[in-house]
Amino acid sequence: MQFKSVCLALSFGELIPEPEEPSFAAENYAISFCAREQAHLSVFMAAPNLRLPSAGFVPLTHALVDEINAERYAHAEEAQKRITNAAAIAGVTVEFQIVQQSYTETNQCLAAAARTSDIVIVSRPTEGLSLDRDLTEAMLFASGRPVLVIPANWVRGAEFRNIMIGWDGGARAARAVGDAMPFLLRAEKVEIVCVSPDSEKSMRGADLAAHLARHCKSVTVTEIPVQHGNVAKALASHAAMGKMDLMVIGAYAHPKLLQMVLGGVTSGMLSEAELPVLLSY
The missing domain is CATH 3.40.50.620 (HUPs)
Incomplete structure (x- = not known):
């Protein structure tokens, strides 16, 4: 596409x-x-x-x-x-x-x-x-x-060399990966990042890595610990250290009265991330 x-x-x-x-x-x-x-x-x-x-x-x-x-x-x-x-x-x-x-x-x-x-x-x-x-x-x-x-301070334009996927194995994240596929196909590096609440390695991103390896040039999987219970901060910090051009995540929401509002992690990403973020719902 x-x-x-x-x-x-x-x-x-x-x-x-x-x-x-x-x-x-x-x-x-x-x-x-x-x-x-x-x-x-x-x-x-x-x-x-x-x-x-x-x-x-x-x-x-x-x-x-x-x-x-x-x-x-x-x-x-x-x-x-x-x-x-x-x-x-x-x-x-x-x-x-x-x-x-x-x-x-x-x-x-x-x-x-x-x-x-x-x-x-x-x-x-x-x-x-x-x-x-x-x-x-x-x-x-x-x-x-x-x-x-x-974000307001982004000055690098539309670049897609290094892309990070925030992966939790859910349907929203899967949809985001599908929507981002045109970017992922041209990226020099795709990193799948899973935030673990404990020290155990779950390797939740292994199946996604196997799938993307059939499409993308370079795919890696990284597990990082949650930072003080804040998943969004952990993802944003990792993206900043890796100098990523784009982050891909699923958007989550919860009902409030008669409308949907952003869930905690999604809302946190909009506050924490200093790079373009692709969200799919």
């Missing part, structure tokens, strides 16, 4: 601007990815409407809400111009859609639009309560597509 249709999903819905310089890592990665794959880029930008029930009764509040919504849309338009210029330089074809509805409707719209893409690229959510996290969850649980999460 080749990646020929790529979805970049961006969120412009924060109430308070980030204090740091804005990161365009996901945008740059998406353009690098599409240039490498000779793929078309579809950019869907969430600029959700802020809606306050009291705004209609208080003129000052109504004006403030209108200003916030206008700023969100303007930020999306600025991103469109920035990406258009970068795509033209890279020779990438690109199309855009800015969605400005309610928060829920906006995420639902973007998730539905992503279903006709081969892969989705998003920015890594920031710490705390973030609409980026809501968008990431919508893409994972509602688009049916694998999702590449790009």
Whole structure:
């Protein structure tokens, strides 16, 4: 399989601007990815409407809400111009859609639009309560597509020489490996990493290694201990030491009220990993 249709999903819905310089890592990665794959880029930008029930009764509040919504849309338009210029330089074809509805409707719209893409690229959510996290969850649980999460400080572009698989033997991890196969086939090195809760060697990755050895150039299996009960930290630390270009893991979730939210390890990976992470659900 080749990646020929790529979805970049961006969120412009924060109430308070980030204090740091804005990161365009996901945008740059998406353009690098599409240039490498000779793929078309579809950019869907969430600029959700802020809606306050009291705004209609208080003129000052109504004006403030209108200003916030206008700023969100303007930020999306600025991103469109920035990406258009970068795509033209890279020779990438690109199309855009800015969605400005309610928060829920906006995420639902973007998730539905992503279903006709081969892969989705998003920015890594920031710490705390973030609409980026809501968008990431919508893409994972509602688009049916694998999702590449790009950290804000990633500058190396789309590279796939050294790939690490976080393997627990589960169905979600197996799906992630299948979705990542186009990357694994070209990688110089594929490392299967299993996190063991104790000192015993289980070699859970042996069967997967035998399977991938029929496809990939170089496959190894590594078992690492959990760090203070934190599986995500153990995986992220190992990836950093190995200077990996990509991590592949299954996305896990648990129900909360009427929606699905990220499970502990998956959520931890989004906080800990300083490299692109491919997640499949």
